[in-house]
Amino acid sequence: MTDGSGPEDSRRQFLGLGLRVVSGLAVSVAFNACDRNDEADHGDIPTQTFVQPTMLESKDGLLDIDLTASYLDTKLSGFDPSKKHAVSLRAYGYNTKGPEVFGPTLVVKGGDQLRIKLTNNLPFNPPAAPNDPLLYMKPNTTNLHTHGLHVFPGIYNNSKSREYGDYVVDSNSGGVVPRGDSRQYVYNLPANHPAGPFYYHPQFHGSSALQAASLMQGAILVRGPVDDLPEMARARELIFLFQAPYFAHDGFSSVYGVNAGSLEQFDQIGNHSTGHGVKNNGKDYLDAQPVLINGVRQPTIVMRSGEVQRWRFINTQIFNRLNLNLDSHILHQFTQDGWGTATYQEFPDARQNGGEGLVLSAGNRSSVIIKAGKPGTYLLRTLPVKIADGLEKVLLPGDVLAKLVVVDDRKFIAQTIPDTPLPVSDFLKPISDQELAGSGGRKRIIVLNITGNTESINLQDSQSYWEKLVATAGSLASDTERFVRRKLTQADHEITPTSEKNVTNATYVKPAALSNDNYNLQLSNSIIQYVPQNSVEEWTIFNCNSICRPFHIHVNPMYVTKVNGTSISPYWCDTVTLPGGGTPEMPTSVTFRMRFDDFSGPYIMHSQMLQDSDLGMVSRVSILPTQGGFKTAG
Amino acid sequence: MDFLEISAISAGKDQTLALLTSGEVLGWGGAGSGRLVPPFKDICGAFKESDPRPVYVSAPSLYSHISAGYGVSLGISDQKPFAWGFSQTGMGGHEPISEAPSALAQVASASKIAAGQCLFGLIDEVGGLHTWGLNVDGALGRKTGQINASPAPISGIPPMQDVFIGDCFMLALSDDQKVYAWGSNSSGQLGLGHLKSISNPELVELSPNIKRLAVGSTHVLALTEDGEVYGWGSNHFNQSGDTTSSFINRPRKIGFSEAIAEISAGMHYSLALASSGKVYAWGWNGMGQLGLGDHQTRSRPVAIPDLSGIRAIAAGEMHAVALGKSHLFGWGSNASNQIGKADLCQMSPNPFLDIRSRARSRL
Numbered sequence: 001m002t003d004g005s006g007p008e009d010s011r012r013q014f015l016g017l018g019l020r021v022v023s024g025l026a027v028s029v030a031f032n033a034c035d036r037n038d039e040a041d042h043g044d045i046p047t048q049t050f051v052q053p054t055m056l057e058s059k060d061g062l063l064d065i066d067l068t069a070s071y072l073d074t075k076l077s078g079f080d081p082s083k084k085h086a087v088s089l090r091a092y093g094y095n096t097k098g099p100e101v102f103g104p105t106l107v108v109k110g111g112d113q114l115r116i117k118l119t120n121n122l123p124f125n126p127p128a129a130p131n132d133p134l135l136y137m138k139p140n141t142t143n144l145h146t147h148g149l150h151v152f153p154g155i156y157n158n159s160k161s162r163e164y165g166d167y168v169v170d171s172n173s174g175g176v177v178p179r180g181d182s183r184q185y186v187y188n189l190p191a192n193h194p195a196g197p198f199y200y201h202p203q204f205h206g207s208s209a210l211q212a213a214s215l216m217q218g219a220i221l222v223r224g225p226v227d228d229l230p231e232m233a234r235a236r237e238l239i240f241l242f243q244a245p246y247f248a249h250d251g252f253s254s255v256y257g258v259n260a261g262s263l264e265q266f267d268q269i270g271n272h273s274t275g276h277g278v279k280n281n282g283k284d285y286l287d288a289q290p291v292l293i294n295g296v297r298q299p300t301i302v303m304r305s306g307e308v309q310r311w312r313f314i315n316t317q318i319f320n321r322l323n324l325n326l327d328s329h330i331l332h333q334f335t336q337d338g339w340g341t342a343t344y345q346e347f348p349d350a351r352q353n354g355g356e357g358l359v360l361s362a363g364n365r366s367s368v369i370i371k372a373g374k375p376g377t378y379l380l381r382t383l384p385v386k387i388a389d390g391l392e393k394v395l396l397p398g399d400v401l402a403k404l405v406v407v408d409d410r411k412f413i414a415q416t417i418p419d420t421p422l423p424v425s426d427f428l429k430p431i432s433d434q435e436l437a438g439s440g441g442r443k444r445i446i447v448l449n450i451t452g453n454t455e456s457i458n459l460q461d462s463q464s465y466w467e468k469l470v471a472t473a474g475s476l477a478s479d480t481e482r483f484v485r486r487k488l489t490q491a492d493h494e495i496t497p498t499s500e501k502n503v504t505n506a507t508y509v510k511p512a513a514l515s516n517d518n519y520n521l522q523l524s525n526s527i528i529q530y531v532p533q534n535s536v537e538e539w540t541i542f543n544c545n546s547i548c549r550p551f552h553i554h555v556n557p558m559y560v561t562k563v564n565g566t567s568i569s570p571y572w573c574d575t576v577t578l579p580g581g582g583t584p585e586m587p588t589s590v591t592f593r594m595r596f597d598d599f600s601g602p603y604i605m606h607s608q609m610l611q612d613s614d615l616g617m618v619s620r621v622s623i624l625p626t627q628g629g630f631k632t633a634g
Numbered sequence: 635m636d637f638l639e640i641s642a643i644s645a646g647k648d649q650t651l652a653l654l655t656s657g658e659v660l661g662w663g664g665a666g667s668g669r670l671v672p673p674f675k676d677i678c679g680a681f682k683e684s685d686p687r688p689v690y691v692s693a694p695s696l697y698s699h700i701s702a703g704y705g706v707s708l709g710i711s712d713q714k715p716f717a718w719g720f721s722q723t724g725m726g727g728h729e730p731i732s733e734a735p736s737a738l739a740q741v742a743s744a745s746k747i748a749a750g751q752c753l754f755g756l757i758d759e760v761g762g763l764h765t766w767g768l769n770v771d772g773a774l775g776r777k778t779g780q781i782n783a784s785p786a787p788i789s790g791i792p793p794m795q796d797v798f799i800g801d802c803f804m805l806a807l808s809d810d811q812k813v814y815a816w817g818s819n820s821s822g823q824l825g826l827g828h829l830k831s832i833s834n835p836e837l838v839e840l841s842p843n844i845k846r847l848a849v850g851s852t853h854v855l856a857l858t859e860d861g862e863v864y865g866w867g868s869n870h871f872n873q874s875g876d877t878t879s880s881f882i883n884r885p886r887k888i889g890f891s892e893a894i895a896e897i898s899a900g901m902h903y904s905l906a907l908a909s910s911g912k913v914y915a916w917g918w919n920g921m922g923q924l925g926l927g928d929h930q931t932r933s934r935p936v937a938i939p940d941l942s943g944i945r946a947i948a949a950g951e952m953h954a955v956a957l958g959k960s961h962l963f964g965w966g967s968n969a970s971n972q973i974g975k976a977d978l979c980q981m982s983p984n985p986f987l988d989i990r991s992r993a994r995s996r997l
Contacts, residue, residue, distance in 0.1 A: 438880035441820030443801040445752045624920040628931025629871040630880040
């Protein structure tokens with residue numbers, strides 16, 4: 001919020017506590033006019049450096065904004081918060097405002113219409129040589145995905161001008177192309193849409209990693225009855241966009257000819273041995289790809305002892321996980337991703353107790369309530385967390401993400417954490433065995449595996465090629481490139497002997513040889529999942545690799561019931577992390593149920609490690625309309 | 635003369651196979667058809683990048699049986715099992731993406747073979763049943779420490795004559811014409827009167843002698859020696875032939891006005907071939923896979939008009955093929971050109987291969 005004058009601007013004005021949160025600027029003094037006495041009592045109140053994006057709120061059922069994609073030239077902190085690096089990265093601006101380090105926060109509620117007109121002001125795509133991956137990975141073509149929202153995924157055919165739902169199945173020659181192309185997105189939230197945090201980011205196949213690893217992300221908050229609870233409404237709300245913008249740096253061994261401060265080649269995030277911010281030693285981070293919160297490295301948050309706040313965590317990173325922990329405090333989680341729960345899941349300080357905090361993989365979100373304890377300084381950290389297991393174990397190092405300073409204020413009346421049960425939308429009612437049985441009950445299997453096109457698999461060889469992919473967390477795509485090249489040689493070799501047959505009554509079609517592009521985007525048409533609308537199904541996702549892969553499916557959330565075939569206490573989410581340590585012979589798995597009731601149309605499921613997705617770990621789901629049957633016959 | 639003599643047809647997820655009496659196999663559509671589908675650059679490029687023309691599956695020798703599954707097809711050649719297509723996890727030494735058949739070395743002989751969704755089975759020459767693939771809900775029917783298991787026999791069951799595969803469940807028909815079932819039971823498709831998965835084969839209570847089974851995604855059809863049909867499992871689109879319940883966990887007879895000779899089932903729809911050569915269709919019809927000219931679900935078997943003299947039928951996930959006197963007909967989804975040159979959503983039978991003419995087909 002900059003000036004509070006816009007009609008759609010933040011609800012913050014009437015939230016009373018009045019922390020001024022300014023877009024893109026750090027603002028001092030947590031306690032403004034209504035709390036002047038605090039300053040008198042505490043002469044050296046620390047400066048709050050936490051900033052957050054402008055909130056734009058729906059009015060009379062509508063939020064209508066313009067969103068623009070363009071370059072932002074700015075300075076960002078590195079791992080060392082005292083150092084700043086000049087960067088030139090793709091970013092979002094909105095309405096008449098230029099690009100910022102984050103997109104605005106869009107606040108809507110069930111039943112609202114959210115309209116986003118996306119205009120692409122990025123320059124033309126760079127010219128590509130015949131074998132250049134940029135032929136497929138168009139860094140300046142874009143589109144928009146509302147991560148987690150339960151909305152129509154298709155193109156509306158009943159409007160005069162072309163309007164899009166959460167449509168991301170653009171062709172390689174399509175999308176929102178550079179230099180002024182625009183697209184009108186329209187998201188009609190069902191009235192019972194659950195309340196929680198979501199976010200938007202680009203999902204143009206081939207360039208999603210490069211754009212999302214820039215600064216192209218913003219929060220969506222869906223409000224609901226839980227937000228109207230008096231204690232909840234009184235709790236100051238902070239939005240945490242965890243970002244890890246990647247940019248070239250003079251200190252890197254290879255920057256692929258890219259200028260310092262920019263991200264222009266897929267290789268930078270796909271092929272660079274340190275493309276995920278971890279140094280070659282695997283123990284700490286590079287200076288130039290730190291985790292930022294709303295563009296700021298290690299911001300300071302100031303609270304009064306006894307104050308209750310609600311924090312919205314959104315991990316917009318494209319690879320790394322977070323293992324969130326707040327020193328000497330309890331994080332009371334009440335939404336997992338954007339899906340509410342009636343009770344809190346509590347995450348106490350885990351530093352001395354196993355080190356398992358609130359884990360958010362790429363694409364995960366969480367809402368938590370925290371109550372500030374005794375005066376003091378506390379750190380919001382990510383504790384060390386596993387990102388690959390099994391034959392190749394990789395532990396991401398810990399990091400300090402923010403500093404919480406709790407000050408004493410004798411006049412402050414301590415707030416209370418809202419009582420449970422919290423209100424939860426009927427949309428999130430459990431999926432029973434009986435409901436599954438009466439709605440088709442299909443069991444689908446989805447396999448996530450790094451495969452070459454004709455690469456031989458020797459199941460007896462425990463050191464087979466994909467196990468070598470995760471020697472370090474940073475080696476994923478460099479090996480991807482290596483095996484892609486190797487298999488191409490084999491493909492040509494294998495096709496030739498079978499291609500000369502000439503037979504009667506049928507035309508022999510020579511199988512197409514694979515092209516020689518370094519990164520061949522792979523999508524097989526054999527694995528489109530066609531689902532009749534009104535079905536309820538149970539899917540098991542298998543992970544054949546060591547990496548703890550976050551699996552994300554658009555449009556319809558998952559009701560997770562099993563991990564590695566063993567029943568768990570079920571929960572709703574839209575991005576689920578597959579256990580690491582899988583092999584093709586002993587893959588790990590997650591099993592969930594889904595309802596396909598509200599919408600028909602095409603969408604995708606993919607690894608939220610977007611480098612994987614851009615290389616082909618993505619496939620289509622298509623919900624087909626139905627006529628007749630028990631649910632539609634009436 | 636040089637006619638194309640087709641001895642068997644099989645329809646999978648996105649592919650169709652035709653076995654010629656010569657032992658050669660013709661394929662249409664996506665992975666598992668024998669055509670190496672090039673990597674796609676587009677998320678939405680499925681239809682435009684595929685080819686309506688058939689290819690010959692390359693053969694180390696000639697085939698006697700075929701089964702089209704999900705991206706993967708299996709065949710028996712010289713009593714040995716072979717696999718081709720896109721098996722994402724790899725299996726039995728087969729490459730994850732290769733349309734050149736490779737032998738499954740772990741099994742010495744095969745007389746019947748079935749391919750499902752990452753789940754496979756075969757009957758060896760003495761009636762032993764071997765299973766392999768991803769073991770979800772006990773689908774392999776045997777104890778194993780493996781999740782993506784190699785082929786191994788199920789012990790303690792009578793000799794089997796054939797095996798049938800649905801979504802993470804299997805059925806087998808014993809030499810004495812009894813039905814055994816195991817694996818996932820999400821919609822009662824094991825026919826055991828409950829919804830619990832089981833990991834060892836159990837006998838299904840069904841008094842007539844069964845001649846043949848057909849398995850859809852989550853429903854089952856059984857054909858008796860007398861030409862009667864029973865159905866059970868998921869029924870939300872009446873695919874099991876009942877109009878009172880959205881799932882059925884015990885076999886229930888489906889009424890026909892004439893004797894049935896052959897049955898086949900896809901995703902939530904069913905086909906039956908009468909001895910007269912007529913084809914009946916019922917269940918879900920979202921892609922026109924009932925061949926009745928529309929998308930309306932049918933709660934009872936309906937004869938497909940203008941289709942007669944049919945000798946064999948095969949229901950894929952959302953497409954169907956039928957072998958007539960002089961043509962191979964296809965209908966339903968053609969998203970991967972699995973029924974040759976036809977509409978994307980082909981709502982009535984379309985002849986896509988002329989098997990009479992010595993000349994090149996019109997395709």
